[in-house]
Amino acid sequence: MDYEDKTDRGVTVVILRNQRLDAAMAPQLKAHMVDLIQKGGEAFVLNLENVDFMDSSGLASLMSSMKTLGGRGEMAVCCLGEKVRKLFAITRLDRGVFRIFATEAEAVDALAAAPRAG
């Protein structure tokens, strides 16, 4: 799985380069996020602009990353395509579990402004 990571005002933005976030790819994203969290990251934006197909394992990798982060930080997703947005809606994960933003800039602004533990 290919990523581009960058940091903006203390927020780590992870841009997924693959078109699929599925059961074959999900463990790699999970490992990448655990690595970033263990390195001290506390605020994350996952940019899913390039992701055209996501399955329940892809969603589970995002949920698992949030659980790893726990109360120490915050995670948001942005730039959801139509199919991915539908998946969040069907599973009702867009109702309070994930913060979802239309653009990366909006997501980074929101997380950069939020107070964090520590």
Next chain:
Amino acid sequence: MHWLRRRAPGEPMEAIELSIASRLENVYLVGLSLRGICQGLPLTKNDVDALELAVCEAANNAIKHAYGSRPDNLVRISISVDGTGLVICVADTGKPIGDRNMLARELPLAQTVDALPEGGMGLFLIRNAADSLGYKSGDDENVLIIRKAFTQKL
């Protein structure tokens, strides 16, 4: 625009069979194949998206749960079409689903990530795509049966 012809009553279904080795890396091929077939049938874009996701979830479940992620088995997928809809069968020769109630279980509405269920989301997505869902096991084979009626007129 679709390719389905009008059929005489009692005419047998048209069908295609696919099989993949039980590796998660192969599952996208099943999804793309189904998408290609569905695009020639009277289904909406939402239906096609949901069915592609459903067949991928079914194949993932067969690989992960029935075969325990062992890569040396086969997942067989048959897609049958008649004048009213299509039937997708996903078959494995591994461990059957133990708790059949999982096939009908609703996904709880979670407000926090800690309240989310660890499993069952794939089956929920399969059921969401289908008009009806069946499962049978026996004769050394387990088959998940996804039925979907056409949503546009011929």
